[in-house]
Amino acid sequence: MNRPLLLVGDLHLGRRPPGLGEVLPELGLEPRELSAVAAWEATVDWAIRREIRAVVLAGDVVEGLRDRFEAFTHLARGTKRLADAGIPLLAVAGNHDGEALPRLADRVPEVILVGRGGRWEIVPIPGRDGEPPVDLLGWSFPAPTVRNDPTEDPSFEEALDRRRESARLIGVVHGDLDAPGSRHAPLSRHRLAGASVDAWFLGHIHVPGTLDGPRPLGYLGSVGALDPGETGVHGPWELELDGGVAVRQIPLSPVRFENVEIELGDHAPAEPDALLASLEGTIRERLGPSLVTAGGHPRLLAVRLTLTGRPQARRAVDEIVRLEPLERLFPGEDPPMVISRITDRTRPAIDLEELAAATTPAGELARLLQALEHDPPRELLEAAERSIGGWKGSGWTGGEIPPPPETVELLRTAARRALLAVLDGRRDEEEP
Ligand SMILES: [Mn+2]
Structure with missing residues (x-):
């Protein structure tokens, strides 16, 4: 038996995606059904259904201190459901919840806060008999603002020195990758990749990274999309440690x-x-x-x-x-x-009649387009058929038999593209 871990990025409990107000009642949806709370509940459901070994939160679990009362309730309820299913919950704090998450961990004993107070820490992830040992290396924001790269804190090397040789090691930290001047824990990719860690999962940026390759390093992204700018697939990630490292995103965003x-x-x-x-x-x-x-x-x-x-x-x-x-x-x-x-961003339709009156290249093409509409020139069709016959193979040989409509359509498309290119002053190969 080797159960997967579930890695969870920025939750921001307390937030709801804006701007959908009038649409929701029409669909019989409550705003909370699209909220961060709904994403959290879907994550807990998934973890229980999939018999996940442990759930790991990468910070910014709570939007802010004023949201902590609502967040407490939901986080505590989810944590309890996980605990009842025998699934531990580990978390590091981010810039939004450097205060709220430690307080929460104090009140909800099932929450294991890793790297409290800005000191790196290695915590074994509980497992069943026969499951390979896995450790979590983590660091938590001690305050809303951190200007130094957390990996330059001496506790980073100290923690790594004490790592268990027999265990896989997963790193989880909240911070700003490749952003040296950041106030939110600037993280050097070079230093993270240089540490002997099997994979790094980051919180903070809401756009999920690719997280592939033999040693993934990147952002988990927000779990539920929180804003129209957070496009694409969002959700937690399953991590399998069977020999290698395999990660897949679970699209649970509501x-x-x-x-x-x-x-x-x-x-x-x-x-x-x-x-x-x-x-x-x-x-x-x-x-x-x-x-x-x-x-x-x-x-x-x-x-x-x-x-x-x-x-x-x-x-x-x-x-x-x-x-x-x-x-x-x-x-x-x-x-x-x-x-x-x-x-x-549409533009006016082309007025073929007006264009066709001009003795310009555009006028020539406009007249050709008109002709293709009403009375396609036989010579042109036959030439086109000869040059495309090899792969189209309609077998049309001209004469009295009407030309195949697809040949006319092909010519029409080509002439139209040429006309657009001339009108826009673009070269033909730039046309899609
Ligand atoms: Mn953050």
Whole structure:
């Protein structure tokens, strides 16, 4: 038996993602269901369901001192549930909870605070018979501001000198990686990587790192996304120590924020409702597989959308930009989705007739596009068919038989791209 550990980044109990107020009641959701508390509860559920060996918190568990009463209740309740399941909870304090977390550890004896008072400490992680020994090396913020690199404190080398040769060693610390002037425990990657530690898991920055390779070193990220800027997958990380070091992120964040850019073409729907439906489809298709998660999360997908391109349907774009988020809510599929903001970067559609009147390269291309619409020039089609026939293989040989529509479409796309490139003063290869 060798149970995984669960590493948990910034929780910030007391925080709720802003700006979704009016959408939630419509979905029958309470604000707390998308909050840091919900992310913590999902983490505890996961740890119990997966029979995790120990849960390790990397600091900023509590948002601030004024949140500690609410946070106490939830952290204590989760810790108790873990303890009842035989799962220990270890934690280091961050800049937000240098005061709150030690106080909490004093009141909730199941919380094992590691590296109290800014002194590095190695703590064995409890295990069952037959499980390999694993130690945790950790350091806790002694105050909200720490200007020195914690690894330069003498207790760092002292702790490492006392490490058990027989045990794997996991480092957990809250601080600012590769940011020498930081007030939040500047950490040198070089010094961390130089220590004989199997993996380093950091708290503080809310964007999760990649955490791959034989000796991972990086940020766990926030557990629940707390702000529209915290896009992508968020959640705790499972760590397996079977010979090597294997880490995987568990997407338990109750809310998922994304920024999506969509280029609208000529055929974008001209009716606002149809345009919205088409955008919903494109967004779900693009994010598709990453939305299907083990824990039944997220409860809500909130998208900030940027529209580009030269659509004919610019009036429809104008209209959907002006809608309230509530009117851009799509509760039909799991997860429900809201387009919380639309940025319109579309440009005027091309007026082919006006362009075609000019004796410029753009005019030449515009006339070709018009011709492809109504009466495709046979010679051009035959030349195109000859050059693409090798891989398209439609077998069309010209003459009286109508050309295959895909050849016409291919030519149309090529001519349109060339025209856009000429109009934008760009070279053709820069077109997507
Ligand atoms: Mn922090």
